[in-house]
Amino acid sequence: MAQGLSTNRPCDPVADCLALAGRQFVIRYHSRTTRNPGKRISPREAALLARAGLSIATVYQDNARLPADFGADRGELDGRSAYAAAAAIGQPPDSAIYFAVDADFSEPQIRSFVLPYFEGVRRGLAAAAGGASPYGVGVYGSGLACRLVRDEAALARFAWLAVAAGWRESRTYAGWDVRQSHPAGDLCGLGATGWESCESAGPFGEFQPIGFAVTAQEGVRRSVTASQLNLRRAPTTAGEVITRLPEGQVVRLLGPAGGAWVRVRATVAGGEVIGYVHGSHLAEPAAAPALAAAVPAPGSLPPVHYRPGDPASRRNSAGQRAKPLGEPQMPRCTATSAPEKAQQLQQVIDWLDVQNSLRYRKEASGATYCNVYAADYCYLAGAYLPRTWWTGPALVAIGRGETPPVIYDGTVREMQADDLYDWLARFGPAFGWRRVFDTTALQAAADAGGIGVIVADRLQPGRSGHISVVVPETGAQQARRDPDGNVIYPLQSQAGETNLARSTIGKAWWNDPKFAAADGFFVHE
Incomplete structure (x- = not known):
């Protein structure tokens, strides 16, 4: 089994240490409303973890402990937010986003507001993607929550069993893809209580970011063929436009992002920016034409x-x-x-x-x-x-x-x-x-x-x-x-x-x- 950890603390300063300690993956957070500095994984952290040889998994959690944190509407909102956060760090297609059920809810409670929440999550992900979501859904929680959400309702692809063994069915649930357990002391300066040990039984939606190994001035060069090409924060026409790239603008390919979309790095007005463009509007760059003598550089x-x-x-x-x-x-x-x-x-x-x-x-x-x-x-x-x-x-x-x-x-x-x-x-x-x-x-x-x-x-x-x-x-x-x-x-x-x-x-x-x-x-x- 692969050994990893979950934590709400930034791991980029200790990425190499974690790899040397035998950890193979790190589970980090997406969140829209957290007030915990460092809880959210950043694009830089994701790239540095991958460069250290570690895989990453992500879980979306704002609070996820009270009935008011669930329901269909909240699930749709969280699904949209999770999609945007995943795109920001370069999370590739076919990886997973887990959604937390961080309480020992009863079966009637899960059926009342947790299952509708996951139905909303799926709608939110699809709406943000402008169609079918490229991301798989995972559930984090008790054995009962994992069984009802993943095994019975088929609203999740992966199950992550929470550390709390006293929660309903957690001692007996054997269908987990990832299992969390209490830490054994400090790990690379994260402290004795700043992380949880995790093990995986096989693939569980882990990933490394698109183009994490492609540094500045590297990557295949492509030229924009459209008169103006939208550089977006997510690989969908619904994604927020970062800037518009003019015809002839050269970009560096970081990697495929699903369908015809690609993640690219561009230098615009002296500044570097990473985003997504539709690959149909890119071609091999032509030789630059000679400037007319009367046009000053x-x-x-x-x-x-x-x-x-x-x-x-x-x-x-x-x-x-x-x-x-x-x-x-x-x-x-x-x-x-x-x-x-x-x-x-x-x-x-x-x-x-x-x-x-x-x-x-x-x-x-x-x-x-x-x-x-x-x-x-x-x-x-x-x-x-x-x-x-x-x-x-x-x-x-x-x-x-x-x-x-x-x-x-x-x-x-x-x-x-x-x-x-x-x-x-x-x-x-x-x-x-x-x-x-x-x-x-x-x-x-x-x-x-x-x-x-x-x-x-x-x-x-x-x-x-x-x-x-x-x-x-x-x-x-x-x-x-x-x-x-x-x-x-x-x-x-x-x-x-x-x-x-x-x-x-x-x-x-x-x-x-x-x-x-x-x-x-x-x-x-």
């Missing part, structure tokens, strides 16, 4: 400012917004250490005084100036975010080796928030920007003295988008995080409908359906 383009150094461009004026600030003795970020850089950024925020400065105040006409504030912040912080940018004819002239003069509405034009989304994606990497795909990375960059921005393009043509700056946390003002420490709402500074120096804003505004995409996260470090 992004790295060869000079930054441009419209009349920098003008003292009339100042905080207490509503004019000269196309120009960078020109006030004497403006604070600048010149430090090299992370704490000093973060401190100087705080000084910039205080000096800009977005809540009181006339430059950023909303007009009676409804005009707002989030773009001006973001450009000013970056200007003082030492990062280039254009308030004005070259026009098309000027870019052609630069491509011919010319140096066009800076003429307002001639060779340069003002940049609105919608323009900044496109600029950061196309030109940003040449000026030190890179795209990230979660708010935790945004906040981490800001806390280290870098710059993070969230920018969103409006769906409706002619309507303004929005941009906010992610700023370093302070002792009193913090980003909002989930129990695992992942940032939900970064600490932001913005002008706009409401001007805020430091705030979590209280919502993920970039997910508003009025915006074209929710992937406009960029950092400058």
Whole structure:
């Protein structure tokens, strides 16, 4: 029999130790509502466990101890949540997700609300997958729960017998695929009570993540053939779109994800992201065509400012917004250490005084100036975010080796928030920007003295988008995080409908359906 363990503690730091101790698999958790830091398995942990030679199994459990934790509706919700969590870590098709029944319920109770729960789980998994679920279902619980759910009702493929031998039928149930038992002391620093020993009688839905051994810059290269290809968080058309890959974008294959879906790694605007695409829209990359001489490469383009150094461009004026600030003795970020850089950024925020400065105040006409504030912040912080940018004819002239003069509405034009989304994606990497795909990375960059921005393009043509700056946390003002420490709402500074120096804003505004995409996260470090 294979020997393993189950635990609600992260195992990536001790993966090699577990393998050397003779453990062959680790059972870890998916959960939607846990407040236990580290309970959920992360993509990184799953990959590191597999690289240590360990197999993985997963169990979905929020609480699963009270009647209110069950029922058909709750099962459908948990099934959907489990599918999303499994896709996030690269759990492959034909592996299993166990669902916990962590109480010694009687037979009438199991028939009343546990069996309907598992019926709901199956519906939820299928709905999330957009059809038949690629994942098998397992049940964790007493011998009675395993028998009724798996053997009698056929609502599960696998049975995991819980450690509590005193639960109903647990001493006599012999149909288990995995059996849990009490630990014998500490194991690799998990403590004497931080894990349970497990043994398997054969295959039980264990897996290693799709593409776990394919590191950055490895993997078969493929090119996007669609005009725009959705990169999704799950291998289904119902999966949330992470970003859209343009025609010709090169991706690295990590592995098949069921049907025609594949898991891939892509570099987008200087940032790496992993997700799923439909393989019918990929082909071997063609040789790159030679660029026309009149089209400059992004790295060869000079930054441009419209009349920098003008003292009339100042905080207490509503004019000269196309120009960078020109006030004497403006604070600048010149430090090299992370704490000093973060401190100087705080000084910039205080000096800009977005809540009181006339430059950023909303007009009676409804005009707002989030773009001006973001450009000013970056200007003082030492990062280039254009308030004005070259026009098309000027870019052609630069491509011919010319140096066009800076003429307002001639060779340069003002940049609105919608323009900044496109600029950061196309030109940003040449000026030190890179795209990230979660708010935790945004906040981490800001806390280290870098710059993070969230920018969103409006769906409706002619309507303004929005941009906010992610700023370093302070002792009193913090980003909002989930129990695992992942940032939900970064600490932001913005002008706009409401001007805020430091705030979590209280919502993920970039997910508003009025915006074209929710992937406009960029950092400058």
